[in-house]
Amino acid sequence: MNKEITSVQNTYIKALVQLKEKSRDRKKSGLFLIEGAREISLAIKGNYQIDTVLYLPELFSEEELNSLDIQSNSRIEISKEVYQKLAHRDTTEGIIAVAKTKTHDLKAIKFKSDQPLILVAEAPEKPGNIGAILRTADAANVDAVIIANPKTDLYNPNIIRSSVGCVFTNQIATGSTEDIISFLKEQHIVIYCAALQASEIYTTQDFTTASAIVMGTEATGLSNAWLQQSTQNIIIPMQGEIDSMNVSVAAGILIFEAKRQRNFK
Structure with missing residues (x-):
């Protein structure tokens, strides 16, 4: 009973x-x-x-x-x-x-291929944005989502709600920016940073190799540590009056360009 x-x-x-x-x-x-x-x-x-x-x-x-x-x-x-x-x-x-809960240690990440596609978000603050990023990652079936310097824990009810449960379907790790950069370099993963400085249009890049697409916050962008270690900064051309868009929307554009180049594999 x-x-x-x-x-x-x-x-x-x-x-x-x-x-x-x-x-x-x-x-x-x-x-x-x-x-x-x-x-x-x-x-x-x-x-x-x-x-x-x-x-x-x-x-x-x-x-x-x-x-x-x-x-x-x-x-x-x-x-x-x-x-x-x-x-x-x-x-x-x-x-x-x-x-x-799970530990979400970087060392626990397992890649299914030699050309993984990874989405990295540095210091995302809004649970709604984190949830939306996780939905995008699930939709694109990325190999891993890594959150650098997290501002909230993954089991915040707002993240679970806004991700519609995709917080459970993605392979997720957390860590400091420095540790994540070291991890990516050890794995020979190309680092593409979404940034305004010294950037090239995202469609001109080759995302078919092992790639990490790194997103910063809408307010401050990425820290210097990422910009200094970036293989190539990339940009989505803006045609309106503002120079940025919601981080989850931008992540979706970049990730699905990578998936298009990979024939959605």
């Missing part, structure tokens, strides 16, 4: 609320929340370990839960009040999972 929790004052529920709201608690416990059946399914596909599943039976039946084939330590039936306390989204799906 499944356990049942109906009170928002329950100690376990209070701990889960902290996981939802505070990065510090997620890092300390090694746990985070996943909301929604699609996102949970993608996490399972990405080999995430599910610790506990909580569901609101009025919205998500036990039959639906069984169909997800979730291997978890426990299932907990919760009340509407508890679900509303834990849910992050306005839409109500009725299911939340507690999952274990």
